[in-house]
Amino acid sequence: MTIGRILCRVILGAAFLPGWVSAQTVITPQAFLDAVVGKTLEFHEIRSGELVGTEQFLNRTVSVWREEGRGCVYGQITTPNGQICFLYDNDPDGVPVCWWPFLHEDRLLVRLASLSDGEIQEVRSITEDSLNCPSTPIS
Template identity: 75%
Template sequence: MTIGKQLRRVALCAAFLPTVAETQTLITPEAFLNAVVGKTITFHEIRSGMLVGTEEFLSPTLSVWRMEGRGCVYGQITTPNGQICFLYDDAPDGVPVCWWPFLHDDRLMVRLARFVGSETQEVRSVTDDSLNCPSTPVG
């Protein structure tokens, strides 16, 4: 079953946040994580279609992110206020990056959880492949 179908099924059965538009349904970060843990997914900027990066969800609290041409960065995952947040090891300010996950016309998307200068990314692929990043942190 595809991630979109899994999330659609959960959307019908679970208590999701209210619909923000007719074709956009916010989903809980927990439902998002349940669908992606153990998977590696690619994120593409919605307007340009360019690859932003690839993230492997190692557990509900740990991921590893890799942008093209860069090394791996591990992130601690939290889920405050209906958002999914990532505090990456290389965050210069120690502030997590937070997103609202949602479905739009059967496509899985994430929107940066801020109202000014926000961006939207689309999940384009979901695989069982590992990013083969070294030294997964413990803790």
């Protein structure tokens, strides 16, 4: 079963899951968080397929992000205006990075919530593995 179908079952509930997934289905930030809290996701750039980074969702308000070859960065999660936003500890401008999560052709994707940059990343792995980052905050 694909990641998109697994997430669809979590989000929609098995009783409401049709036999197919529409071309594009927007996922609310709350439903996205329901499906990923306690999990670790790998994000890949949609065009190149390159690993962008891995994010562990510790709870509904805190995550830890690790870019390939770099250390861990903790982020505060907010959900304004249908977006899921992250303000990371190392962010110099104090402006959160926001995304719109959605399903497309049975794939879980996130699109940068910016009109000037249409960056899209695909979730290619969802596990319960820890990133084993030091000093993991619990709240």
